[in-house]
Amino acid sequence: MKNFKYELVHEDAKTKARLGKLNIFGKVVETPIFMPVGTLATVKFLSPEDLKKIHAGIVLSNTYHLWLRPGEKIVKQAGGLHKFMNYDGPILTDSGGFQVFSLADTRKINEEGVTFKSHLDGSTLHLTPEKSIQIQMDLHSDIAMSFDECIPYPSDYEYTKRSTERTIRWAKRGLAVHNIDDQALFGIVQGGEYTDLREACAKELAALDFDGYSIGGTSVGEDKPTMYKMIEDAIRYLPQDKPRYLMGVGAINDLLNGIERGVDMFDCVLPTRIARHGTLMTSKGRINIKKAMYADDFTPVDPECDCECCQNYTKAYINHLFRTKEGLGMRLMSIHNLRFLIRLMEEARQAIREDRFKEFKEEILASYPFDERGF
């Protein structure tokens, strides 16, 4: 038996939000959880110690990127991702599917898999469900993903149906070759914007022996109501006793709306990416630290934040580090934005525990000035 188990601790009285405990091979995290992205076996500018300090429970790493550099064989020789990057917390890997469809050039897809050109050197690569699972087993993450096709939005019904059925067949092929006991494997629900396709996909995957379920194909350009419907259409048919992971979503409103609908896990590169461009999330809304008004502002980025950046430095110093392109600035800003979302999750869990998630969500959405990206 795999030592991987989701325990539903408490369901919010008024929404589908749920508080859970996820035992990941002896490492326990509470859900809902936001997972920082460490694309190339490093969350950009952060050390594993920094990750511990911000209470990052699970870290995500990208199979496609690690396959290309340094190659999964190097990581396997190192003793797996945990040893390679010196992170002993839980690590989740994606399947490479999203990167193949978003980064790589001139792809050709058929039943067998996808042929495409590397975004690094243009060389021809071939990824199949089996290959994705093999790479992930070599990387030895704690949680692996099935290989799926990420279709663009909008896609017509016929194409979405054919693609979703193939993604299900790919999920089965991946499941068939996955053979290590200390790695969980998730199925990914696709189906685009079509309720019946999401339903069919969720039902078929739920009947299989996956350790958890992901919701894919959102955040690809659809409007918010459509995205939230996609989530509902998938979650309705997913088992209560397994974790649900909404892939690639990290905007504050999306996180809260996802939690409200029963999502347990999220990841997104946006908090760290916008940090590196000087955009910081605070309890008073977003600020752009490069503005001249911060050059002599000797208050913390967010006085309510407990992170290394806010506890030790002023906006004036961060403004200076950003304008002079210093690495410490990148690090402190990344730490802050990640900690901001991780604290949001901590507060969300507390709200669920106290049956007031609805009020919590509405209070934040009402008070936080969002831009078009939801930050």
Add this chain to the structure above:
Amino acid sequence: MKNFKYELVHEDAKTKARLGKLNIFGKVVETPIFMPVGTLATVKFLSPEDLKKIHAGIVLSNTYHLWLRPGEKIVKQAGGLHKFMNYDGPILTDSGGFQVFSLADTRKINEEGVTFKSHLDGSTLHLTPEKSIQIQMDLHSDIAMSFDECIPYPSDYEYTKRSTERTIRWAKRGLAVHNIDDQALFGIVQGGEYTDLREACAKELAALDFDGYSIGGTSVGEDKPTMYKMIEDAIRYLPQDKPRYLMGVGAINDLLNGIERGVDMFDCVLPTRIARHGTLMTSKGRINIKKAMYADDFTPVDPECDCECCQNYTKAYINHLFRTKEGLGMRLMSIHNLRFLIRLMEEARQAIREDRFKEFKEEILASYPFDERGF
């Protein structure tokens, strides 16, 4: 009375190497000491906590750079450099003299000071001995430097003599306007390669009320014997009870030869600069981490090193971080090279304590494969 005092703890039996304790306004460091350079109020990629972990005693920051960005008034408003950058260890600032002569364009020098163009935007700037001291008082470092002219090598005797005499007059003008009690002020011995000019300069400055003395104008292209002679020609006339600082020197052989001649303090950007290009100093000599042979080398950069990089990561991981241009790699490599030199200083102090500095130096010089830069 200034709470700034050099105590000579022990002199090596066979050389002029000396073990000292420098009390810097209540913060005590042992000498000889190597000081990491934090040009823009940050040692590139390192946090103050990282600096503590590698036992960096004193950190150097550059007056010229901070004058331009963020401006000394911002730092003053922040409460000084310590508060601005959140470093509570001792901070030394240079005078800006070296940068004016190495970075800035089209300078014009006269008795009053130097007029030149900013290396950032080409705007016309004017720096005088008084202005340099005013900036440093505003930055509120623990140790400030007199403004000096850094002449190129070689320079003819007549020019060197005129320049050195002007540097002495500049030192006196700086001393006259320096008026804060919790900042030490050092005089800088110039004189080029000319023994009599070094002697005259050292003697005249030694007679003035400086808290310590720097040796300037080395490491500007002269050969090693000339450099070591410059050091000897200056130190001979400097008081025993004040610290001596050899500016801008950090190559292993120069550090050891400097210590042997009675130098107490050193700084250099090279360890961090070469780290950012993948060159790491180890007990077996330099390595370039980007070489393909390290891609699957799962041993530490230096098994004898106690730094965060060597204790937690392999060459394979650092090679990966370097090749993928990840900030964590820059940080870990910088930490390693700095710790390497700081450990070398710790060992040098122990050798002096045990009257075996000569043997210590010869052992290292014989075993360490140097390149033309002395690394």
